Amino acid sequence: MYGMVNQAIKSMVIENHGEKMWDSVLQKIDLKILDFAPFEQYDDSVTGDLLGAISQLTNIMPIDLLESFGIYWVFYAKNSEYKSILESFADSPIGLIESLDSLHSRLQLLFSGLSAPSFWVEHNGPNEVIVHYATVRMQMPLEYFVIGLLKGIFKMFNQSCHVTLLPGDEGEKAKFVVRY
Numbered sequence: 440m441y442g443m444v445n446q447a448i449k450s451m452v453i454e455n456h457g458e459k460m461w462d463s464v465l466q467k468i469d470l471k472i473l474d475f476a477p478f479e480q481y482d483d484s485v486t487g488d489l490l491g492a493i494s495q496l497t498n499i500m501p502i503d504l505l506e507s508f509g510i511y512w513v514f515y516a517k518n519s520e521y522k523s524i525l526e527s528f529a530d531s532p533i534g535l536i537e538s539l540d541s542l543h544s545r546l547q548l549l550f551s552g553l554s555a556p557s558f559w560v561e562h563n564g565p566n567e568v569i570v571h572y573a574t575v576r577m578q579m580p581l582e583y584f585v586i587g588l589l590k591g592i593f594k595m596f597n598q599s600c601h602v603t604l605l606p607g608d609e610g611e612k613a614k615f616v617v618r619y
């Protein structure tokens with residue numbers, strides 16, 4: 440993953456648990472990197488190792504940690520230099536979810552090696568959609584990250600939603616029933 444993602448994990452840990460906890464995380468996985476260069480690509484195992492160590496040191500279950508990171512990421516992006524890109528796609532929570540592929544395509548101009556996720560939305564009634572998620576990172580439990588991302592998107596609009604995780608259809612990692 441691009442360093443921006445790992446840097447956001449660092450920022451979340453320091454905000455919620457302090458600098459000392461971050462030092463312990465680095466020590467636990469024997470990582471000597473002080474700051475992640477946002478445009479540098481790090482092996483996905485670095486992100487996995489970081490999350491594993493944070494989970495063990497904070498006693499937060501990996502799936503809960505990933506969900507919290509998803510919510511955190513939406514606000515991290517909103518307060519970053521990508522604020523205007525994010526806001527240009529954000530007319531409503533569902534509108535933003537429907538535009539995530541276009542958003543990541545736009546970001547590909549800046550992050551040329553981006554292995555972007557893909558989402559598509561099936562309307563299931565007035566207050567319910569099914570969000571389909573595909574990724575090349577099938578070995579990582581990123582569906583729990585997406586639960587947080589979806590909740591974070593609604594939170595960004597001062598709304599809330601209920602998310603149920605379901606197995607994905609063929610070629611997908613997962614799908615989510617989102618009620619709002």
Ligand code: HEM
Nearest residue numbers: 440441443516521524525553554555556574575576581588
């Ligand atoms: C302006 C805001 C955003 C920026 C700058 C951004 C940027 C990125 C970057 C750099 C990665 C790493 C991919 C790689 O290194 O190959 C990534 C991954 C990802 N992004 Fe975004 N993103 C943004 C918004 C969102 C939002 C709102 C969602 C909500 C669903 C989202 C969903 C994901 C997911 C699930 C991944 C994990 C990659 C995977 O599934 O394989 N992103 N994004």
